[in-house]
Amino acid sequence: MLKNVFDHPDTKDIPQVLDRLLIDGEWCESASGKRFATLNPATEQVIAEVVEAGAPEIDAAVAAARKALRRGPWAIMTGADRGRILRKLADLMRDRFEELVRLESIDAGKPLAATRRMDLPAAIDCLEYYAGWADKIAGEVIPTRHDALTYVHRVPVGVVAAVVPWNFPLMNAVWKIAPALACGCTIVLKPAELTPLSALWLGQAALEVGLPSGVLNVVPGFGATAGSALVSHPGVDKIAFTGSPQTGQFIMRAAADNVTRIGLELGGKSPSVVFADADIETAVRQTASGAFFNAGQVCSAATRIIVEDPVHDRFVEALAKRANALRLGNPLDTGTTMGPVISERQMERVLGYVEAGRKDGAETVCGGARAGNAGYFVEPTIFAGVAADMRIAKEEIFGPVIAIQRFTDEEEAVDLANGTDYSLAAAVWTDDINRGHRMSKLIDAGTVWVNTYGPTDTRLPWGGMGGQSGIGRDLGRTAIENYTEQKVVWLQTRP
Numbered sequence: 391m392l393k394n395v396f397d398h399p400d401t402k403d404i405p406q407v408l409d410r411l412l413i414d415g416e417w418c419e420s421a422s423g424k425r426f427a428t429l430n431p432a433t434e435q436v437i438a439e440v441v442e443a444g445a446p447e448i449d450a451a452v453a454a455a456r457k458a459l460r461r462g463p464w465a466i467m468t469g470a471d472r473g474r475i476l477r478k479l480a481d482l483m484r485d486r487f488e489e490l491v492r493l494e495s496i497d498a499g500k501p502l503a504a505t506r507r508m509d510l511p512a513a514i515d516c517l518e519y520y521a522g523w524a525d526k527i528a529g530e531v532i533p534t535r536h537d538a539l540t541y542v543h544r545v546p547v548g549v550v551a552a553v554v555p556w557n558f559p560l561m562n563a564v565w566k567i568a569p570a571l572a573c574g575c576t577i578v579l580k581p582a583e584l585t586p587l588s589a590l591w592l593g594q595a596a597l598e599v600g601l602p603s604g605v606l607n608v609v610p611g612f613g614a615t616a617g618s619a620l621v622s623h624p625g626v627d628k629i630a631f632t633g634s635p636q637t638g639q640f641i642m643r644a645a646a647d648n649v650t651r652i653g654l655e656l657g658g659k660s661p662s663v664v665f666a667d668a669d670i671e672t673a674v675r676q677t678a679s680g681a682f683f684n685a686g687q688v689c690s691a692a693t694r695i696i697v698e699d700p701v702h703d704r705f706v707e708a709l710a711k712r713a714n715a716l717r718l719g720n721p722l723d724t725g726t727t728m729g730p731v732i733s734e735r736q737m738e739r740v741l742g743y744v745e746a747g748r749k750d751g752a753e754t755v756c757g758g759a760r761a762g763n764a765g766y767f768v769e770p771t772i773f774a775g776v777a778a779d780m781r782i783a784k785e786e787i788f789g790p791v792i793a794i795q796r797f798t799d800e801e802e803a804v805d806l807a808n809g810t811d812y813s814l815a816a817a818v819w820t821d822d823i824n825r826g827h828r829m830s831k832l833i834d835a836g837t838v839w840v841n842t843y844g845p846t847d848t849r850l851p852w853g854g855m856g857g858q859s860g861i862g863r864d865l866g867r868t869a870i871e872n873y874t875e876q877k878v879v880w881l882q883t884r885p
């Protein structure tokens with residue numbers, strides 16, 4: 391059970407989350423007896439010691455998911471009934487909204503207001519959207535040149551390995567789980583080792599709303615052991631991964647051995663291109679929140695801001711004002727607008743990039759250091775005068791660090807925007823609708839926002855255009871296609 395180690399008035403009703411593995415509807419220990427600690431990144435205190443899954447537990451979880459796929463109530467359940475379970479899960483999240491908000495906030499270091507506004511509503515919306523799909527996954531009858539009834543229907547792809555990161559632990563898990571369940575798949579969910587708690591909460595909630603045993607198995611553990619065993623497992627039919635490009639590459643190789651389907655939602659280095667004719671105030675406000683939301687640990691964070699010459703200085707000054715107005719602090723304090731980064735390692739990594747920016751000759755406009763000496767806080771940092779070949783312009787930092795570049799014409803803006811190996815998201819700010827439309831075609835990104843930054847919606851496909859941003863799409867109708875396969879049936883009729 392969760393330890394009560396928080397010295398904070400908001401934590402008295404923190405939920406009691408089971409700290410074991412959920413396999414085949416049972417909460418279990420591991421064969422090795424190993425546990426690992428999950429910390430509150432704002433205080434560095436241990437929240438819980440969670441049972442660590444290794445290869446034997448991954449085997450058991452995959453076996454349970456395979457069994458549930460072919461036998462038991464799930465295998466014969468109608469789409470309408472699957473939808474009802476998903477809706478109940480969404481209802482349970484609504485009923486226990488505040489406790490789940492706090493659990494996610496302390497485990498991932500997110501300000502309460504942000505978790506309330508973004509993570510939970512997005513997860514609930516996703517469950518409800520796919521609950522609606524569950525009884526509408528239809529095939530079609532296709533006449534052929536033969537005298538037979540021939541139809542194509544969509545069947546679940548099978549056992550899904552969902553491997554998710556720590557930046558939006560619950561939301562990312564639900565993005566995989568909701569469509570997979572709607573389609574009738576079964577799942578082994580491996581949350582990130584830094585943030586296992588909301589996934590365990592979800593496992594408990596799934597049992598409470600009547601999801602049959604083995605349909606959702608939750609196996610916290612480390613990437614190199616549990617994650618690797620899961621993605622290499624021959625009993626897995628699809629790997630649904632969100633995380634770093636390096637792990638994505640590993641998974642793609644591992645998947646090749648078993649020819650397993652993969653969806654890879656990887657990194658980003660998203661440009662926000664600001665033209666002089668734009669509403670600069672709005673561009674500053676939204677780009678700042680696009681860059682510093684979740685302490686910059688967002689795959690689509692606005693990390694490269696490309697500003698047209700005439701408004702460059704004004705933009706930089708206004709952006710720095712917003713950065714300096716952010717209030718870093720304990721995510722549970724209501725005044726906090728930016729929390730810590732997730733871990734000491736991540737903090738060191740981010741500060742390493744800051745150092746690289748300085749060494750490469752970029753101008754530090756604000757920030758550039760650790761904030762305080764307890765908790766993993768990094769000051770919101772802005773670099774100006776960033777050249778396209780600097781590391782801070784090319785590599786994903788995953789922290790509150792912005793690199794500003796300037797341009798003089800549209801062609802240069804497009805070249806700069808497309809100047810990395812990433813292709814996840816981008817924004818364009820202009821009052822010229824034709825230019826906005828033109829730029830949206832020229833910039834290589836899975837999502838291009840024009841005069842806004844950052845919104846996503848369950849109904850729209852989300853993912854990169856290849857390279858280090860990955861392949862495939864989460865969300866929308868596409869996810870239904872991802873978690874089903876077409877099956878052809880010939881019914882030979884006699885004349």
Ligand code: NAD
Nearest residue numbers: 554555556581582613617618633634637655656657658689
């Ligand atoms: P990570 O790749 O280190 O970890 C992600 C998950 O993969 C974790 O559960 C981890 O345990 C697991 N893992 C690690 N090594 C593994 C291995 N060898 N085999 C199997 N599983 C393994 O990524 P992270 O640092 O947790 O997350 C940050 C990254 O995620 C960033 O690059 C970010 O851009 C990306 N991200 C992308 C999206 C998107 O939608 N494209 C969304 C959020 C985050």
